Amino acid sequence: MLSGGTGECRGKQGGVPVSEDEYVSDFEFDGNWREFAAIAFTNLLLTVATLGIYRFWATTRTRRYLWSRTLFMGDRLEWTGTGQELFRSGLMALVVVLLPLSVANWAVRLMIAHGYPIVGQILSLALLIMFYILVGTAIFRGLRYRLSRTCWRGIRGGSYHQGLAYGFGYAWKNAAGLLPLGVMFPWAMVSLWNQRWNAVSFGPWSFVARGRVRGLKLPYVWCYVAPLVGIAVVVLMVRSGTILTLFGFEPKTPLQWVLIRLPALFAFIFVFALITLGYYASFFRQMVRSTSLGDMNFSFNAGAVEWMELYLVDMLLIVFTVGLGSLFISYRHWTFYVRYLQTEGRISVDAVTQSATPSAHQGEGLLDAFNMGAL
């Protein structure tokens, strides 16, 4: 049998030669959309044929493909999760969390309607807080699950935490971030990023996230100003409606009145989205740069335009294929992250020891229950 206990096998032990530190390279993706389409369409067929039950296995197949076509230092990632565990945790989340929550919500409504408004309001506030805690816990557990099912050269990730602390953090930091007119929102986002990434690990190393709010204030101020800019654009474009009438086009019906102002609406959405994504791009870029794993550092160099392109093409893809294009969203997003994520630093393969974290038994059922699965 092989020598060495789990996670203890380092360096020269067992006569294995000490490896030189190697410079790490970026992640590479060598899949293509045709291969992915074969998976996506059979997934769709089976999901429809099973009234949606197959979606858990579909997710697993999709991830197994995306992970296995992603290379790091010449070796492929591996998704070790199973559809069965996703299905079981989805069912659990439904029975243990979602059902009681909706029953409680219904009971509180009855109380308010039947003469206990104050108690009812207090209870509904408590329910809202509980909901936020659960969502936070779900987000953390989703991350933990994904890391624990991601394997590279047989080494996986994980976490020692159950996610409840993050759930509480999620609830109060979001509340604090939103309450004074949303001024503290960037702080909440940064703080939550640090909290969750500092609590997870890959192989022997915990991620270290030292994100700071500095540098995000200006983009966020723009977000604040964005609605005003948007309104200015709308006013301009509504004027353009009058320009149209100058050319002899009189809106006769309310529909026409709306139609000639549609460009204004689109322009508003576009400008607003671009500004919001500008903030998000800065946030994401800065957070990735301040996160490290062992001697590895990361960077992410997609700006607002790249994010905008990602979402715009997503939207067009869905609209012009009557929804069928949504099958490719996970592919597009995964390749987006792989394309713009850069890694630098050094790694000694002997130092990359197996994760000693308990392997998460529950999948991401909770996250799924709140309909928040990103990939």
Next chain:
Amino acid sequence: MTGRSGAITDPVAADVFDGLTARRHPVSLTWDTAGLALAGHERGETIGWDHLTTIDWLPDAILLGRSDQPGWRLKLPPETPADLIARLPPRPRFGRWIDRFGFAKSLICGAAISAAVFYAVINSPNWLGRRLPVAWETGMSDDSIADIAANTCHTPASDAALAGLVARLDRDNADGHLPTVRVELVKLDLVNAVALPGGRVLVFDGLVKQIASPDALAGVIGHEIGHVRERHVMQAMLREFGLTMVLGGLKSGMSNTFGRLTALRFSREAETEADTWSRTQLAQANISPIPTANFFTSLEEQSPDSPLPISAYLNSHPDSASRAIGFQTAYRRDQPYRPALDEAQFRAVRQACELDTKAKPWVPKLFR
């Protein structure tokens, strides 16, 4: 080592990751019936075939794992001999059950079962509605419609005439094994009639004024009694209940009386069934179907855009032309038809809402 054919096979070079570190260990592989033998990585070892799992077929390798050691990985090169590949467990593809059963078979079976479930769910209101006891329907009757009592018109003569007409039409219930259908006039200038839960039929005054013949009134009332007796009311309530369960109270904003009245829509099949019921009962009661056909023809000449009183009936009972034909063809030349109501009775019904001074005009909440 010998392969299956007994010929000597050359060792295959492969990589092992031991699941403890990320180090790659080059090994050379040989195999026989006992298992896969690894040499070159620390001590040599032989792994039994039943401990090996196929994890994936990658573009440049076959990835194997061990059921007794999570994280242990063996990467076979693309040029792995077919003899070895044949001995490996099949690769997982769609999921364990589907892989065992076959993709096409699973798809067809799944689709068949799902279609059956879907069909059962869609038809459950109809199936259930026919079988639930009539008494339950009375219990489910809508409270918000109870306040309509102040808007119904009653005179002794009109009540007697309507009760007589119901008895003549609903002959299957002559023994009274079901609760008697109550037909009431409502003081509202709307050309419409509705069937409500609990065997209640409302005929709006506008309809009575529009109708020239008591036989046509019998035809319309017969249609509504048909809805009651064929359990369409219960079916529609179950369907609405199911919808609100699915849509999560999206329709709760429509919970005023008028919304409820119009929300209980019957399917086209139900409308045809109610018409058939009406024609059958008219025939057994020796009431001519022709005036009813004429009434529908007169509606057909109205466009759906005509003012509200008439469009109400057209909206809830579409396709007047084919309904008129249905009643026309039910006419039997040799049948001894008698009027549904005599002149005095018909007059009593038509004048009920003017004579009953206690009846208040009904203003649906929608218009308030």
